Amino acid sequence: MNIRKLIVSALAIGALASTPLMQAQEGEKKGKGGGRGGMGNPEQMVQRLDEAVQLTAEQKTKITAIYAKSREKMQALPEDQRMEKGREIMTATRAEVRAVLTAEQQKKFDEMAPGRGQGGGQGKKNE
Numbered sequence: 001m002n003i004r005k006l007i008v009s010a011l012a013i014g015a016l017a018s019t020p021l022m023q024a025q026e027g028e029k030k031g032k033g034g035g036r037g038g039m040g041n042p043e044q045m046v047q048r049l050d051e052a053v054q055l056t057a058e059q060k061t062k063i064t065a066i067y068a069k070s071r072e073k074m075q076a077l078p079e080d081q082r083m084e085k086g087r088e089i090m091t092a093t094r095a096e097v098r099a100v101l102t103a104e105q106q107k108k109f110d111e112m113a114p115g116r117g118q119g120g121g122q123g124k125k126n127e
Helices: 002-029 042-053 057-076 079-100 103-111
Strands: none
Touching: 042 057, 042 103, 057 079, 079 103
């Protein structure tokens, strides 16, 4: 009888302990950026940028492609190179996106905090 209680308790504890892991994996599958410094999916990133700078349809198409290409490059990197090479990719991505924007949109884009869906380590002020 005590062994049965012990087994049931162990199973219950195991189920409770694994719940956060399963939720984290689900978040990655749903394109929430997956862990530290994740980019999110290109459509979400464009949507956030659109809310900030009001993109045209043509700009949305171009920027979605830029973010998709950047995400592919990031995912192709070995885990141990993602920090260093990832910064380079994000800086280049930010420059490519900026080039698609109008002068007025660029001002707003430059005021946005890098790394919050628009990428890059460029344009930081007050460091």
